[in-house]
Amino acid sequence: MAANNLPDARRFRNIAFWVVIGTSALAIGAVVAAFLWRTPPNERISEQAFEKLHQGMTELDVQEVIGLPAGNYSREPVIHAEAPRLVRYENEAVLNSNLRTWTARTIEIGVAFDNKGRLAEKWLCRMRPRRNTTYD
Secondary structure, rough: OOHHHOOOOHHHHHHHHHHHHHHHHHHHHHHHHHHHHHHHHHHHHHHHHHHOOOOOOOOHHHHHHHHOOOOEOOOOOEOOOOOEEEEEEOOOOOOOOEEEEEOOEEEEEEEEEEEOOEEEEEEEEEEOOOOOOOOO
C-alpha cells in the first residue's frame, strides 16, 4: 500500500517511530562525543600508553594505543625537564628512521620506526612549561 493511502493513525505511528529512532541516535552520538571531549589529549599521552608500545608496531598501531595522531598537544610552550628514558630494541637501521612524537604538557612519547615502518625504539621524557628566560 502506498504511503499516501495509509490511514492517518498508521502514518502518524511511522513518523513517530522514525522520530524516536533519530532522536535516540542523536542522543547516543552526543554521549559518545561528550566522553571523547572530556578525555583531553594530555591524558591520553601517558606512561600507561608508553608501556603498551612494543617492537614491531606500525604507526597506526601506536596511534590506536595513544588515541591520537603524532603531534604537540600541549596548550603552552614546553621543554624537556629531564633526559629521555630510551627503550631500544635490537633492530636495524634506526638512523634512517621516521621519528614521531606525542607531546603533552607534562610528558612526551617518542617513537622511531625502522625502514619497514615498524617500531624500532621508543622514549619517554618529562616535560615542563617553558619560561621566557635566558636559560630555557
